[in-house]
Amino acid sequence: MWSRILSPRVIGRTGFCWRSLFTMQLKTSEFQSLFTDGLSGLAEVFEKQQHELRIAGGAVRDLLSGKRPEDVDFATTATPEEMKRMFQTAGIRMINNKGEKHGTITARLHNENFEVTTLRVDVQTDGRHAEVEFTTDWQKDAERRDLTINSMFLGLDGTLYDYFKGYEDLQNRKVRFVGSAEQRIQEDYLRILRYFRFYGRVALAPDDHEPETLVAIRENGRGLAAISGERICVELKKMVVGNHADHLLELMYSLELAQYIGLPPDGDVEEMKRVWQNAKDHSPKPMTILAALFRRPEEVEKMDLRLKVSREEKTLALFLVKYRRELRKSEDDPDSLKPFTDFIIDSRELDSQSKVCELLKYQGEEKLLAELCRWSIPRFPVSGHDLRRMGVTSGKEIGATLQELRDIWKKSRYQMDKDELLSYVKS
Incomplete structure (x- = not known):
């Protein structure tokens, strides 16, 4: 009725x-x-x-x-x-x-x-x-x-x-402002980002915007410069994990909004679009998508100054920018997780496995991602105390020996137990 x-x-x-x-x-x-x-x-x-x-x-x-x-x-x-x-x-x-x-x-x-x-x-x-x-x-x-x-x-x-x-x-499935788009935006410039966020939630087509809405956004985009970074960050993170995020981020660049919201003015939009296609079906973290826009670590620092992201988000962005080309699957054994698990084993960071999972989403490695999600970090079975009981007393020698044993253990795919590893010390 x-x-x-x-x-x-x-x-x-x-x-x-x-x-x-x-x-x-x-x-x-x-x-x-x-x-x-x-x-x-x-x-x-x-x-x-x-x-x-x-x-x-x-x-x-x-x-x-x-x-x-x-x-x-x-x-x-x-x-x-x-x-x-x-x-x-x-x-x-x-x-x-x-x-x-x-x-x-x-x-x-x-x-x-x-x-x-x-x-x-x-x-x-x-x-x-x-x-x-x-x-x-x-x-x-x-x-x-x-x-x-x-x-x-x-x-x-x-x-x-x-x-x-x-x-x-x-x-x-239309997203429209109440009355005049320009008036609504000028009342609160954050509504520009809310428009994009809800477009991703509601619209079926990636490019079904009313022309007058985009004109109002372009002409008022500089108003975002006065909005707090925290408020911008909340909207931006919700938007980049919604539908059409690749299109919406590209559109935001074409409307010249990036400079006002902490994103690099010359962001790598093509890389972002590629990463979005890789990661969209695997629940990526917002920073996994945004990291694709950054060409250099310095741009992550600038983003953090503007948006005041959490320490976890900043370190993930820096990690992805640093390792997206450096840490990759082996050409000799492309089905092996070994380069990634070795990195996690050697890492001193508590959340290294989570970061590597985001890296695999970034790279589009679906099979390896599924395997890594099932993988549990094994415990290295040898300690310095074990070496002291065997008569190795020099701290420098203990450190060097532990590293040698760790390398042997990694080559065994973490299968060797304590006795097998200590046999190398005896020999």
Whole structure:
């Protein structure tokens, strides 16, 4: 069951459009599964005080796509002060209310946390932050959201409220900004990267962008320079492990965005496209894809200064840039893992096996990757204590002997035991 309600609405001083509300009823198993004791209790509190409560944003998109959302956000006509009074009266605990100034109150019921945010309108924006005021108009809250597919609400009775054809876009696998792409972007320049991320999640074709959207992105790309590296990094990492990541990264370069988001201006796009094809079906880490863009270690350092990636991500990028040509399968025995396992055995890094797995994804070595995932690092059976018991007392000699024995052990494919190896010392 669905319906569309139309009424005229003036936009700014220059245009006139129709306000369009599309509604339908959703009764899927994924939607019904959300109704835990906690959500039922939350709904009862709002209903008792006659305040509307709806599911908002990404959770609605996921439910309409047949997915059970991992996180569910709620929107309401109640103000933060009204919510606090409601929850206090009902004896409901509130936690982590750092978002209260933005209208978000977190309630805890039946060991579940529920984030509920008052409907808002943006009073002033600077491309990074927004000053908001509260409203009871669902349409106005929908207007301030980034993409049509993220601007829908879902009542707890299953009624969908869609003001900007988000459901239609979702059905057609289209990613569009709410209203003017330029205006939405200038409100928060990070929306450029969110556009690309959601394009990878929703669109079927790799190149089905609206021309005016790409024009708005190109003309406003420099605004990303003012966005914090941490926020950029979150979006970028999600995007590069989604669909069409090779196309989207190439497009970002053609739109001249790389210089503003920590990627090398002359990044190796062709290498990235090749690596993406190698790795896409093997759950690569985001840095495995991004590393292909870097030609030199210095570019990884610059990326880290801008994006402030984790130490693990930085060391993986440096590892891949250094060893992607140097550490490869043997031409004499291309089916052997030995060059890679020897490297892991000799490495002093705790996560060397994980890094080598990413290297094999990078190189497209599917067979060797599968073998390495099943391989467990063997323990070298000889210690310095064993050599001392045999009369080797010089520290320098012990170190040299252990290395010789380790080389023999590696040649045996790690099969020799302690007694076999110590026999070489006796001889």
